[in-house]
Amino acid sequence: MTVEVRPVEDLDQFTEAILAIGQYFGMVPTEERMQRFADLLTFKRTHGAWSNGSIVGGAGAFTFSLTVPGGDLPTAGVTVVGVFPTHRRRGVLRSLMRAQLDDARERGEPLAALWASEETIYGRFGYGLASFCGEITLAREYTAFAQPFEPRGTVRLVTAEEAQGAVPPVFERIRLQWPGMFSRSDLWWEQREFDDPEERRDGAGPKRWVVYERDGAVDGYAAYRHKFGFDAGSTTAELRVVEALGATPDALRDIWGYLLAVDWIATVKSSLLPPDHPLFLLLATPRRMRYRMGDALWVRLVDVGAALSGRRYSSDGSLVFEVADEFCPWNEGRWKLEGGAAERSDDDAELRLPVQSLGSALLGGISFAELSRAGRVEELKEGALARADALFRWDRHPWCPEIF
Numbered sequence: 119m120t121v122e123v124r125p126v127e128d129l130d131q132f133t134e135a136i137l138a139i140g141q142y143f144g145m146v147p148t149e150e151r152m153q154r155f156a157d158l159l160t161f162k163r164t165h166g167a168w169s170n171g172s173i174v175g176g177a178g179a180f181t182f183s184l185t186v187p188g189g190d191l192p193t194a195g196v197t198v199v200g201v202f203p204t205h206r207r208r209g210v211l212r213s214l215m216r217a218q219l220d221d222a223r224e225r226g227e228p229l230a231a232l233w234a235s236e237e238t239i240y241g242r243f244g245y246g247l248a249s250f251c252g253e254i255t256l257a258r259e260y261t262a263f264a265q266p267f268e269p270r271g272t273v274r275l276v277t278a279e280e281a282q283g284a285v286p287p288v289f290e291r292i293r294l295q296w297p298g299m300f301s302r303s304d305l306w307w308e309q310r311e312f313d314d315p316e317e318r319r320d321g322a323g324p325k326r327w328v329v330y331e332r333d334g335a336v337d338g339y340a341a342y343r344h345k346f347g348f349d350a351g352s353t354t355a356e357l358r359v360v361e362a363l364g365a366t367p368d369a370l371r372d373i374w375g376y377l378l379a380v381d382w383i384a385t386v387k388s389s390l391l392p393p394d395h396p397l398f399l400l401l402a403t404p405r406r407m408r409y410r411m412g413d414a415l416w417v418r419l420v421d422v423g424a425a426l427s428g429r430r431y432s433s434d435g436s437l438v439f440e441v442a443d444e445f446c447p448w449n450e451g452r453w454k455l456e457g458g459a460a461e462r463s464d465d466d467a468e469l470r471l472p473v474q475s476l477g478s479a480l481l482g483g484i485s486f487a488e489l490s491r492a493g494r495v496e497e498l499k500e501g502a503l504a505r506a507d508a509l510f511r512w513d514r515h516p517w518c519p520e521i522f
């Protein structure tokens with residue numbers, strides 16, 4: 119079967135390319151909905167795969183910056199990847215991945231990142247699992263903190279309109295502290311955060327916005343929904359936290375203090391929380407969160423040199439990597455990391471690893487020691503693993519608070 123992959127050129131083609139994944143979600147594509155999504159994703163970043171004159175697959179990439187430790191890198195935010203069930207396992211995905219990564223390289227994006235529908239799909243294309251996240255279901259009676267805290271600031275309910283002015287600037291401050299978070303354009307904020315159509319509510323009420331203020335500045339915020347419920351005279355309601363972020367530890371703690379104290383609910387639910395979320399140490403009974411962890415962001419170094427040079431490191435020292443990268447062979451070979459920059463080198467390699475393992479380590483969420491225990495990196499010179507960990511470690515686990 120021959121497949122031709124190229125960017126879509128009009129709304130009909132865009133709709134077919136999106137339907138390649140949309141059908142698995144039961145999506146009904148209206149013209150208005152498709153146009154709005156096309157405005158955000160753009161035609162030029164939406165690849166279609168044609169076979170016999172019809173689109174049989176699609177893949178898109180958002181253009182954003184991903185926070186890496188101490189830095190911020192242009193990234194292809196890979197999304198809406200799908201192949202029609204009539205054309206599965208004939209290499210359509212492979213052709214799409216080829217075109218998409220070549221495109222990211224031409225655009226000068228050192229990274230591609232994604233959330234995977236299944237963990238088995240993207241490793242073969244050079245993506246490495248870079249972070250974990252988990253969902254919580256916390257019964258209201260177990261929401262007490264281990265130590266009482268007096269809130270340092272105040273929480274104020276605001277309209278979505280007011281939130282539109284107050285929240286994006288504080289989000290930007292927060293996301294630059296947190297590897298794994300990505301930049302949101304004005305259109306992203308409008309379409310993905312503030313628009314709140316019924317079909318996205320999953321049976322709950324509209325998004326409620328609160329801002330957290332201290333000394334006259336907005337230092338945090340939360341968006342949440344009430345899912346009302348009542349049984350035998352008592353509440354079964356859920357408070358569904360969509361996003362709760364703080365620019366300071368106090369702000370994050372106080373925002374959660376507020377959320378956990380909302381009355382007349384039975385359960386607080388949230389998801390996409392990193393495994394080092396402060397709630398684990400704030401709550402008196404963290405076990406009661408029933409935290410269920412899974413894979414979060416997958417990261418692919420499109421350009422090993424630029425990606426490694428684009429983050430900061432936790433120690434001085436140098437390291438020579440021997441990188442294997444079958445799908446993007448321009449990355450193959452020896453790279454020396456020294457003084458925060460990575461360059462090609464003829465020095466003896468000290469660690470040998472596939473590019474996937476660099477993707478796992480880049481954000482600081484997975485250590486070289488862990489990778490080594492899983493057989494995903496080989497230490498060629500004694501002490502190189504420990505040196506790599508001293509360089510790459512960061513003060514927090516990566517956190518991507520939104521699936522894109």
Ligand SMILES: CC(C)(COP(=O)(O)OP(=O)(O)OC[C@H]1O[C@@H](n2cnc3c(N)ncnc32)[C@H](O)[C@@H]1OP(=O)(O)O)[C@@H](O)C(=O)NCCC(=O)NCCS
Pocket residue numbers: 138139142198199200201202205206207208209210211212213233234235236238239242
């Ligand atoms: C996942 C999906 C895009 C794969 O498309 P495809 O055209 O069948 O994939 P290809 O034929 O190009 O397969 C490329 C390789 O990936 C493997 N592969 C593809 N899908 C896989 C899956 N779900 N699990 C494990 N391996 C998979 C193939 O076996 C093949 O392996 P090879 O390199 O050893 O030959 C398609 O099955 C699909 O649309 N699934 C439903 C939607 C979805 O999950 N999309 C991903 C969103 S993140």
